[in-house]
Amino acid sequence: MAQHDDGAGTGRPAGQAQPVSFADKLVGSNAFHDLFEHGMTLVEETAAYLDFEGRDAAKDLPRAAAMAYATESMRLTTRLMQLASWLLLQRAVHEGEMTLEQAAQEKAKVRIHGLSSPSHGPGWDELPPRLRELVEASMVLQDRVQRLDTIFYTGDPKDEPEAASNPVAAHMARLTDAFGS
DSSP, X not given: OOOOOOSSSSOOXXXXXOOOOHHHHHHTSHHXXXXXXXXXXXXXXXXXXXXXXXXXXXXXXXXXXXXXXXXXXXXXXXXXXXXXXXXXXXXXXXXXXXXXXXXXXXXXXXXXXXXXXXXXXXXXXXXXXXHHHHHHHHHHHHHHHHHHHHHHHHOOGGGOGGGSOOHHHHHXXXXXXXXXX
16 A cells, blocks of 8 residues: 655555544643642642641740741752643643643753652651651652653654554555455
C-alpha cells in the first residue's frame, strides 16, 4: 500500500486517524481532577497548619528540631507552590486558557524535580508528627507530578500507553500490503 502524506507530515495513509494523546486525555480525566484537588487541598492544609498549630508547636522544640522545622517548612512551602503551579498550568491548557507551547515555556520556570527533603536528618524525629505527615504527603504528590510531567513533556512514545503500536493493526497493515486493499 502506498504511503500518502496526510498533510500532517506523519507518513500515514491519507484518512488514517491520528493517535490519541494520553496526556490530553489524562488532563481531562477524573484522575487528573482528583490529583488537582488533592494538591490544592494539601496546599491549604499546609498553610493552615504552618500559620496556627505548627507555629505553636515550633515554639516548644529544642534548638536542632527548631532548625529542622524552619528548614522543612520552607522546603515544604516551596515544593507545594511549585507543584501547584505545575497543576495550574496543566489545567489552563486543558481549559483552553493557554496553548501547550505557552505552558511549556511557563513550565520552564517551575521546578518540580530536585525538591527533596531529608527524612533522616538531624532533628527530623523531633519534628511535630503533623509536619512530617505533610512533608511526606507532599513528596508523594511530587512523585506523581514528576511522572506525569515526564509523560506530558518528553513526547516519548513508551511513556504514552495509547500511542504504543497495535499488534493487530501491524498484522493488518502487512496483509493489506501483501494482498492490496
